[in-house]
Amino acid sequence: MSLALISADREAAAAVDPSDLISFDSLLSTEELALRNRVRTFVREDIKPNIAKWYEEARFPLEIVPELAKLGLLGMHLKGYGCAGGTAVEYGLAAAELEAGDSGIRTFVSVQGSLAMSAISKHGSEEQKQEWLPPMAAGEAIGCFGLTEPTAGSDPSAMTTFARRDGRDWVLNGTKRWIGLANVAHVAVIWAQTDTGVRGFVVPTGTPGFTATPIEPKLSMRASVQCEISLENLRLPAEAVLPNVAGLKGPFSCLNEARYGIAWGTMGAARDAFEDALAYSKERLQFGRPLAGYQLTQQKLVNMALEINKGFLLALHLGRLKDAGKLQPHQISVGKLNNCREAIDICREARTILGGNGITLEHSPLRHANNLESVRTYEGTDEIHTLILGQKLTGVGAFR
Known part of the structure; x- marks a missing residue:
């Protein structure tokens, strides 16, 4: 790509990134920018008009x-089996753009x-990988991940949930809760206690004894589905x-992959809320002048933009570490x-600039804030991550 085209691409990106105060795109490669812009275009044209x-x-x-799937976003950080084999930074950039549309999509x-x-790629057999990864990468099969239970979250x-041996078979009984997309999934990765510790199982959702029931009604993540899974004498072959x-x-290695994506995705939601509030503040008149012309509004906008820039810098640093194989839990x-x-x-702050209009679905900040209540909770609450960092700083575990 010519330097002129690269410059034009970056200028176009800056035009739709009003929160960027530090020339963030200058830290990205041409390939990273191209991937980011493809996902951004998809979100702008296909997600935002309908969300x-x-x-x-x-x-x-x-x-x-x-x-x-056509964008290569399903298992995009995995290699082989029809997966895109993208970098950690590319995956993060995609996550941010998707969550700018909605947390449920990301x-x-x-x-x-x-x-x-x-889970299948890291821990599965070659037969399990061949059976499931290609159709999942192509969007022909949907997967879910069953770890959380009604009384076992953090x-x-x-x-x-327990899996017992019965001859060569396994028989599973138990309940999983807050399992995304379980009612439309074709395959579930279920984690269960056994006589020798926790093991993971690849469970086709059509297996007798598997029932997924959507959790309703919800105030958050409404453009997504979370379910309770019931496992009643569900029989699986040894190969499962x-x-x-x-x-x-096993599950923690997968949770860390998801947590990494959240560090990027949440900043996408924040950026979208900021952009909505900034545009509104320039048009909305109060006392004969735009809201953007008042010092208190500008203070809010500046504080939001600073945290967005810092958040993206942190996410990018983590991505570079991950690509170098140096990222620590x-x-x-x-x-x-x-x-x-x-x-x-x-x-939440962006919503205050919108006033009463901010509680409608015409604007994104309160929808994002509601979704982020869920994102803040899953894959480790604030309390759990605080304890992880507290243990790192002090050398003393305080989980119990």
């Missing part, structure tokens, strides 16, 4: 799954790729177990804790 309706209807738009990509597909070691991992390190907690916390504050 208010999907959110109001409490419906995840399954019709966009093939489009997400969550689908995360559940599909960072959780379900990652403490997955307390799970009561993930053979290459035992213990909680506690560093992921820094990104998840900080960026979720700042993003929800930004969205």
Whole structure:
């Protein structure tokens, strides 16, 4: 690509990034910018015109799954088996653009790729990979990830779902809760206690004994679906177990993939809320002048923009570390804790600039803020990530 085209591309991107005070795009490669802009265009043309309706209807738009697959976003950080093999930074940039549309859209990509597909890719047999990864990358099969239970959220070691041996078979009984897209999934990765510790199982959702019931009504993540899964004497062959991992390190390795994406995604939501509030402040007149002309409004806008810039810099740093194979688990907690916390504050502050109009679905900040209540909770609450970082700083675990 010529220097003139690169410059034009960056100028075009800056025109739709009014929060960028630090020339963030200058830190990205041509390939990263191209991927980011492709996803941004998709979100602008296919998600934003429809998201208010999907959110109001409490419906995840399954019709966009093939489009997400065409963009290479399903399992995009995995290599082989039809996956795009993208970098960590490219995945992060895509996550930010998707969540600028809605957290529910980014969550689908995360559940599909960072959780379900990652579990099979990292820990599955070659037969399991060949069976499931290509159709999941192509959007022809949807996956879900069953770890959380009604009484085992932050403490997955307390799970009561149990898999017992019956001859060569496994028989599973238990309940999982807050499992994304389980009612439309074709395959579930289910984690269960066994006589020898926690194991993962690849479960076709048509297996007798598998029931997924959507959790309704919800005030958050309405353009997504979360379910309760019931497992009643669900019988699986020996080949269903993930053979290459035992213990909680299996699900935790997948959770860290998802947590990394959240550090980027939340900043996308924050940026979109900021842009909505900034545009409104320039048009809305009070006392004969635009809201943007008042010092208090400018203070709000500046504070929001500063945190967005810092949040993206943190996410990019984590991505570069991840691509270099140097990212540590506690560093992921820094990104998840900080960026979720700042993003929800930004969205709430953006709503105040919109006044009463901000409670309608015509504007995005309160929808984003509601969604971020869920994002802030799943993949580790503020409290859990605070304890992870506290242990890193002090050397003393304070979880119990």
